[in-house]
Amino acid sequence: MVATLKRQFGSGISEASTYLGQNYMVVDRSLIPEILQVLRDQEQFDYCVDITAVHYLTREKPFDAIWILYSFARNERIRVKTLIAENEALPSSVSIWPTANWLEREVYDMFGIAFEGHPDLKRILLPEGWKGHPLRKDYGIIQQDQEWVQKNLGIESGQ
């Protein structure tokens, strides 16, 4: 499978390997969403298990965006990973897997990564108007949106 994809996308796939029996590949940002579409249509990865991100504060491109896919026909999983810069948007994959809708909203809520073409991109777990994105590494565990707490809860601080 990797060979076919490499022929198709060339050097865009910078790494395709297995760690502890789990397949993953690191692809160039420009291949999203084409490679996801190909994985679903040609390689039968019809179930998008999860979309998530990881923040590396000191890296030049600080975010990893990760798609975890599963194929019912092959009974196999694959992780697709791409590196993106601060304030760089990703194309939405809602048209590929409708389940991406809420998953992308959560990534947006927690990391502030925007998804272009998402039908309704807004916060999902935190209240609207919340400042900051908690799963970023520079968001401390006791830091909170005091302004929001004071206005909406009527208390000085939630701590």
Add this chain to the structure above:
Amino acid sequence: MTDPSTYISHLELGERDETFLDSNELIINMGPQHPATHGVLRVILKLDGEKVLGTECVIGYLHRGVEKIAENRTYAMFNPYVDRMDYVAAVSNGLGYCEAVEKVLNVEAPPRANYIRVILAELNRLASHMLWLGTHALDIGAITPLFYTFRDREEILKIFEKYCGARLTTHAFRIGGCLYETYDGFEKDVTKFLDFVTPKIDEYEELLTTNRIWVERTRNVGKISGKECIALGVTGPVLRASGVRWDLRKAQPYAAYSEFDFEIPIGQNGDTYDRYLVRMAEMRQSLHIIRQAVGKIPEGPIMAKVPKVIKPPVGEIYHSIEAPKGELGYFIVSDGSTQPYRVRVRPPSFVNLQALDMMVRGQLVADVIAVIGTLDIVLGEVDR
């Protein structure tokens, strides 16, 4: 609180210059403090009379930032937190987390621990399904099953309490195996429970399966096809009731599940009634698994060789198990330190709840209650 009109942009509502009285369309709030939403779920309904034109879920009322907490705790310290996500199936949550960390550490739990894990996880699946049946039937108007199921669920909780001291948020497992050896008479208690509960499940079925009101209220309600389930990422009994024979215990066996003989019950219509039948059949399969396991728990250690300070090598891992609600996954990124760099929980309830809108469009308001019940969500897990 935010004005509801800010939420409904995607429901394609026209200009709202007319009052609700003249209008055919009505926007109402269900929840967050509504007993039938099983926690703090708020659903904004757009109605035409009694017909549902669209819904929007507002979630996050129970958000505790579990994933952020994980980054600030050691691997072992985070273990009890996962019990508080799906709190009616705490054992499954712990099992998934412990197995994921074991995977990133590259150790395996010994066979005896795996058997204990299977027995407790299946008991917990029974407890979760019993709680679902009681509350789901109560939502629809059948009160009796609630008393029956809670009476019998109590017996499971008693076994948990005797095993690890806690009834609900058990923290039964540790990374590398189990902390507690089975108590004296554990197997006898479990066998006694199996004999006690087997006829009880027939009793529940007698109350509901051919009950005319139950059938009318559930058949053809909240239909979803297997294809739609896969597109929406819906897993667990909901997926199986739509005719897809897929269960992680069989597809990618974990713990000791490959050693047991059991079936994956499926439905055909993907409606609320089929989901009920599938879960009932799953309870019987769980009993079947426990009965096989309880007689032959192997001797040996219950803990693998795990260092006192858990420091997994740098790497990323995704591991998932079949929780009572569906696929529960953990994505763990280790940076080689004692604390996980990132823990992502893939919650089945969160993803399944997304299908609510599709399932209730065109149905009646009363069916929204039935569909929320049949999805079997736990808000602690949706919001994390």
